[in-house]
Amino acid sequence: xxxxxxxxxxxxxxxxxxxxxxxxxxxxxxxxxxxxxxxxxxxxxxxxxxxxxxxxxxxxxxxxxxxxxxxxxxxxxxxxxxxxxxxxxxxxxxxxxxxxxxxxxxxxxxxxxxxxxxxxxxxxxxxxxxxxxxxxxxxxxxxxxxxxxxxxxxxxxxxxxxxxxxxxxxxxxxxxxxxxxxxxxxxxxxxxxxxxxxxxxxxxxxxxxxxxxxxxxxxxxxxxxxxxxxxxxxxxxxxxxxxxxxxxxxxxxxxxxxxxxxxxxxxxxxxxxxxxxxxxxxxx
Amino acid sequence: xxxxxxxxxxxxxxxxxxxxxxxxxxxxxxxxxxxxxxxxxxxxxxxxxxxxxxxxxxxxxxxxxxxxxxxxxxxxxxxxxxxxxxxxxxxxxxxxxxxxxxxxxxxxxxxxxxxxxxxxxxxxxxxxxxxxxxxxxxxxxxxxxxxxxxxxxxxxxxxxxxxxxxxxxxxxxxxxxxxxxxxxxxxxxxxxxxxxxxxxxxxxxxxxxxxxxxxxxxxxxxxxxxxxxxxxxxxxxxxxxxxxxxxxxxxxxxxxxxxxxxxxxxxxxxxxxxxxxxxxxxxxxxxxxxxxx
Numbered sequence: 001x002x003x004x005x006x007x008x009x010x011x012x013x014x015x016x017x018x019x020x021x022x023x024x025x026x027x028x029x030x031x032x033x034x035x036x037x038x039x040x041x042x043x044x045x046x047x048x049x050x051x052x053x054x055x056x057x058x059x060x061x062x063x064x065x066x067x068x069x070x071x072x073x074x075x076x077x078x079x080x081x082x083x084x085x086x087x088x089x090x091x092x093x094x095x096x097x098x099x100x101x102x103x104x105x106x107x108x109x110x111x112x113x114x115x116x117x118x119x120x121x122x123x124x125x126x127x128x129x130x131x132x133x134x135x136x137x138x139x140x141x142x143x144x145x146x147x148x149x150x151x152x153x154x155x156x157x158x159x160x161x162x163x164x165x166x167x168x169x170x171x172x173x174x175x176x177x178x179x180x181x182x183x184x185x186x187x188x189x190x191x192x193x194x195x196x197x198x199x200x201x202x203x204x205x206x207x208x209x210x211x212x213x214x215x216x217x218x219x220x221x222x223x224x225x226x227x228x229x230x231x232x233x234x235x236x237x238x239x240x241x242x243x244x245x246x247x248x249x250x251x252x253x254x255x256x257x258x259x260x261x262x263x264x265x266x267x268x269x270x271x272x273x274x275x276x277x278x279x280x281x282x283x284x
Numbered sequence: 285x286x287x288x289x290x291x292x293x294x295x296x297x298x299x300x301x302x303x304x305x306x307x308x309x310x311x312x313x314x315x316x317x318x319x320x321x322x323x324x325x326x327x328x329x330x331x332x333x334x335x336x337x338x339x340x341x342x343x344x345x346x347x348x349x350x351x352x353x354x355x356x357x358x359x360x361x362x363x364x365x366x367x368x369x370x371x372x373x374x375x376x377x378x379x380x381x382x383x384x385x386x387x388x389x390x391x392x393x394x395x396x397x398x399x400x401x402x403x404x405x406x407x408x409x410x411x412x413x414x415x416x417x418x419x420x421x422x423x424x425x426x427x428x429x430x431x432x433x434x435x436x437x438x439x440x441x442x443x444x445x446x447x448x449x450x451x452x453x454x455x456x457x458x459x460x461x462x463x464x465x466x467x468x469x470x471x472x473x474x475x476x477x478x479x480x481x482x483x484x485x486x487x488x489x490x491x492x493x494x495x496x497x498x499x500x501x502x503x504x505x506x507x508x509x510x511x512x513x514x515x516x517x518x519x520x521x522x523x524x525x526x527x528x529x530x531x532x533x534x535x536x537x538x539x540x541x542x543x544x545x546x547x548x549x550x551x552x553x554x555x556x557x558x559x560x561x562x563x564x565x566x567x568x569x570x571x572x573x574x575x576x577x
Contacts, residue, residue, distance in 0.1 A: 012377045016388040019374070022449070023391055026410040029417060033409050045417035094299040101292030109300070116307045120510040120558055122531030123551035126538045127310035127317065135313075136305075156306045159299055188291055217399030219513045220531075224539065234401040234513075241517060248415055255405040262397035270393050273457070 034059050034252035041248055059253040063236075069254060072236040076216055076258075079147050079232060083154045084212040088204055090155065091162035096196060098163070099170045100178065110163070117160040125224045128153065132225050145226045153221060158211040165210075165272075169203035170196065206272040209265050216261055233258040318548035325542045339549035349550060351525065352533040353557060359440070359529060360508040363447045367504060368497075370448070371455030378460050392453045400450070404517025407446045411518075432519060436526035439519050443527050446514055451507070455500055462496030463489070502562060509558050530554050 033041060035051035037058075063069035094113075098106050133144040143149035173196065181191050197204065219234035226235060237258065240251040318339055320331040343349055378389065395403065411418045411430065419430040432439040470488050479487070512531035515521065521528040521536065528536075534554065538547035 008380070009382050012380065012382045013384070015377065016382070016384075020388055020391045023394060026406045026449075027394075029410050030406050033415070041415060045415070045420050047417060090299050090302070093295040097292040097295035101289050103289055103292050103296070109296070113299070113303060116303055118506055118558075118562075119307075119311075119555060120531060122510065122512055122534050123314070123555045124310050125535065126544065126547050126551060127314035128306075129538075130317070130544070131310060131313060152302060153306050155302045159303065163299075188295075213397060217401075219399065219401040220535075224535075234399055237401050237405055238517060240405075241520060248409060251405060252409055255402050255409075259398055259402055262399070263394075266390070266394060266397050269397070270390065273393065273396055 030252045030255060033248050034256050036249055038247065038249060056249065059249040060257070063250050063254055064257065069233070069236055072231050072233045073257070075147060075230055076232040076234075079150045079154070079230075080212045080215040080261075082147070082151045083158060083215040084208040086151060087155055087158040087162050087211040088208040091159055091166050091207060092192070092196070092200075092204065094159070095163050095166040095170050096192070099167060100175065110167075113160045113163055116156050121157075121220050125220065128221065129224050143225075145228060145230050147230045149225060150215075150222060150230060150232070153225070154211075154215045154218060157218070158214055162207045162211060165207050166200065166203055169200045173199050206269060209269050210272070213262060213265055213269070216258075314548045314551050317545060318552050320545045322545035323542050324544065331545070339546050340553070342546065343549055343553060348525065348528075349530075349533060352528050352530045353554070355440075355525075355527075356509055356511075356529045356531075357561070359444065359447075359511070360505050363444055363451070363508050364501060364504050366444070366448050367452045367455045368500070370452050371459055371500075374452070374456040375459035375463055378456070379463060392456060394453075395450050396453050396457075398450075400511075400513035401517055403446065403450050404514035407442070407449075407514070408518050411442060432523075434523055436523055439523055439526045443511075443515055443518065446518065447508060447511070450514070451504065455504065458500050459493070459496060462493055466492050501565065505565065506558065506562060509561070 029045075029047075031051065032047070032049070035055045037056045040046070040050070040056075064073065097103065098110060103109075129144075131143075132149055133142055136143045136149075143152075177195055178191055181195060186194070216232075217234065218232075219238065222232045223235040223238060226232070233254070237251070237254055240246050240254070317331075319333065319336050321334050321338060322331040323329065374392075378385070398406075408416075410416045411432070413419055413431050413433060422428040422430050430438060432442045466489070470492070471484060474484050474488055510531060511529055512535065515527050515529060515532060516535075519527045521532040530550075531554075534547055534550050537543045537550065
């Protein structure tokens with residue numbers, strides 16, 4: 001029995017080692033490509049870690065310093081950060097309302113917010129494109145190709161899961177605490193500032209990080225709703241596909257840079273990512 | 285506890301307004317455009333009303349569109365099958381302790397936070413002819429030629445493999461969360477009754493996991509029916525129609541051919557089919573779960 005258990009342990013470790021190699025190998029290759037010159041990439045793939053000796057920095061400087069990708073990067077940062085802030089603020093307000101007030105129809109509102117997340121973005125490409133470029137218009141200003149358009153749009157995808165995540169947390173804060181503060185003459189802002197935000201801080205942090213990540217990663221709608229000024233990093237990545245004679249090194253470098261936030265946040269959100277992706281239906 | 289609901293509605297209103305403008309208005313707009321014949325590049329670029337069913341009648345006989353829907357469904361079912369199987373095994377293995385477990389788990393989470401378009405790029409760099417190591421390795425060690433730019437079957441299965449690489453971690457982690465939350469009593473009584481591990485798995489673990497399985501299947505199916513980004517990056521929908529899933533087909537019809545009216549009708553049908561499939565699956569699984577109780 002003991003031998004069988006040991007055997008099982010070895011087998012499991014082996015399985016996970018193979019799996020880890022399968023997960024990391026393509027990413028490792030991307031890192032290799034991003035550090036090599038086109039000549040070095042020619043011919044039989046060399047899998048040795050050449051970046052330890054020499055890095056072809058031009059792959060990074062060409063798009064991000066000489067090229068337009070620094071603008072894309074700034075757009076991505078602005079859009080994702082603003083969206084995260086907006087989503088967290090709105091979701092906090094909405095969740096508090098759904099949790100503390102007996103609003104008629106609040107159950108259906110809750111359900112309706114969720115259906116927004118389920119819809120395939122491809123089905124909304126065309127109406128959003130037409131609405132952004134012709135209907136949502138204030139004088140000369142249209143939402144098409146603006147950062148504010150993307151920021152507002154991503155709320156549709158981020159608000160539902162943010163509300164789901166925060167609902168569990170705010171429901172967990174005892175109502176008696178709110179009531180005690182109201183008796184002391186506190187208004188709604190004081191309650192938020194002194195009670196809800198400090199107590200829900202970890203949940204708020206996770207919500208904003210995941211919102212940031214989803215906004216940062218979104219491609220399809222960003223590519224159809226922007227043309228020049230508001231393009232984000234993912235749309236920049238797809239531009240490599242159509243150009244003839246792709247410069248693989250530059251493409252790998254851009255892909256690598258666009259992965260940085262994901263890598264930074266991975267350790268922070270790892271515990272909550274299941275709850276985030278399943279709308280809190282399964283707690284991680 | 286608050287005397288009036290006005291504050292509540294006030295707090296809720298920004299959320300409702302944004303979701304109305306960005307979610308509901310586009311839906312009704314696409315429904316509206318779907319009733320018209322509209323191509324801004326045509327001789328007559330205006331919207332023409334040709335009867336409510338005009339575009340939908342065309343779509344019923346549009347073989348390329350129907351094939352793309354069938355392809356999306358096939359893709360979703362195939363990936364779901366592999367991801368569920370693999371994810372369940374991995375989740376079960378994570379319940380026991382083994383060396384470097386948290387490291388392995390951390391690496392396993394990595395693909396989940398990578399953008400789909402970046403996943404597409406990673407796989408493109410890894411598998412493209414003349415650059416990627418995969419075609420070389422397959423050629424040298426197995427004598428197998430991988431060139432999904434020309435071979436339709438290889439292109440389809442390449443996308444399947446990419447999707448498994450990307451989303452199995454989600455299935456693993458979700459099932460693991462469900463497994464760790466299961467009550468221990470049934471296991472103890474089963475062991476006392478002399479059930480073996482296989483019987484315990486079939487008669488205790490699986491039935492107790494049904495709610496979590498429903499969530500996983502539901503979300504995975506929704507997501508893989510939506511797939512666009514990775515495919516667009518890796519194969520661009522080709523070769524031929526081999527990886528032209530519904531999302532990509534709509535993209536091409538709308539933004540390359542400028543079939544606005546037809547594209548809207550496609551969007552509505554696509555939305556409808558997604559909802560129907562998930563609703564069917566959901567009701568089947570819920571009723572089965574009830575029968576077993």
